[in-house]
Amino acid sequence: MKKKISILTILILILSILIYFILSKNNFFKSEDINQNKDLTKIILSNKSICEKCPNGVKEVQLEKKGKKWYVNNKYNANINQINILLETIKKMTIKRPVGVNERSNILKRLDTQRTKVELIKNSDTIKTILVGGNTADQLGTYMIIKDSLNNEPYVFHIDGFNGYLNSRFSCEESNWIDKTIFNISKKEISKIELNYLDDNNKSFWIEKSNSSKIILKTNNEILTKIDSSFSLNYFKNFEKIYCEKILNNNSNFNVKDIIKRRPFFEIKITLESDSILLLKGIRKNSSERGRTMNSKYDTERFYGYIDSTLLLIQYQKFDKILMSLNDFLIEN
Incomplete structure (x- = not known):
């Protein structure tokens, strides 16, 4: 009986490693979905944190492409370098690890109340939605949910070779996106x-x-x-x-x-x-x-x-x- 349990445990461990390896190599975004400034026509970033002075009570930034230029909230020229960093981040980020059983409930609560919602839009179609949460304790990963992927479960994302967190790249501050x-x-x-x-x-x-x-x-x-x-x-x-x-x-x-x-x-x-x-x-x-x-x-x-x-x-x-x-x-x- 103990031998069967040991074999089953080993098989589960091997299967978990294989699943993690496969997922960690998947960036969830096809090149045709996000092709650096060529396909996307709008990016909407909205933060669910309370903002009394903001429309609808939430901070929101709309980055929209008209012709060959990007604009911020239909008022200012956008900083194209910041937009390129955002798109490059989305293309390169991969799963670092699954969310642990003990932390899952707390992470889901935080993602429900404090997260930034990122909508990637091509023409009038939303091609991907990302919920960006806080960072891990070691500041080397960021909790996210990729909507309609991975059963909408939270994972820790990072960029291979980059030692740092990612959520600061998804800012809802208008001034961070304006071309200065x-x-x-x-x-x-x-x-x-x-x-x-x-x-x-x-x-x-x-x-x-x-x-x-x-x-x-x-x-x-x-x-x-x-x-x-x-x-x-x-x-x-x-x-x-x-x-x-x-x-x-x-x-x-x-x-x-x-x-x-x-x-x-x-x-x-x-x-x-x-x-x-x-x-x-x-x-x-x-x-x-x-x-x-x-x-x-x-x-x-x-x-x-x-x-x-x-x-x-x-x-x-x-x-x-x-x-x-x-x-x-x-x-x-």
Whole structure:
């Protein structure tokens, strides 16, 4: 009798190992289901945790593809790198282990109340739904349920070769998905730049590349001739990969309309070779009551930027090579 029990135990163990091995190699997503940005048209991430200020009481982010571009909640350009990371995560994640008998009940309760629901949509069809829960105690796996797979049972998922958890990649925070690019313009795309300092017009200038690749520098409609041509030409290179720190929206302590009513301290207008125009207004940020700039009237590290009806928080250091003054372009006598 004991021998039969031992054989049965061994067989069950072998069968369990085989099932686990097979499942751990299955990523549940066919290449035709998720083909990096080509098939999916929408991704909806919603968190069941209570959010009193959110529509329907839950946090939700909709990432939608229109043409070749992705958008966040139909308002902002999406950060394509973040979307690629999300899709790559879904394609590569595999089962690390089943959920233990003793933890199953607790994990199911948490997945019911605190999970993030991820819906992958192609046209109008939901091709896959994932419930993403918390992380394991060792922070090396994440509890998930793949709907309509594995009897809707929870499993611990991970990515082979990656030592970390996955649930932070399924964020429901709108700001985490927005493209924070202010300018990403190459030198050859720019035709003309006008930088006006509203508090000190003597610093303002107007710089243009002529058809002969010569630089024309103006101030108060006067063309200046004693200019540093090399410095002036290189100035057009300073508008690539310029990012803001944050996209700002209304909250209980902050009103966007109040900020944009303030007088800007600079305005920069960039005319492209295509005749498109980009206009950014810089607005001073009042100093906070605490922090390194508390003794200054204005924050010396950050300012507000207003472009395309969007208010941004920008670090001055990102604009070090943009906020030049007229004298920077002139040859000293």
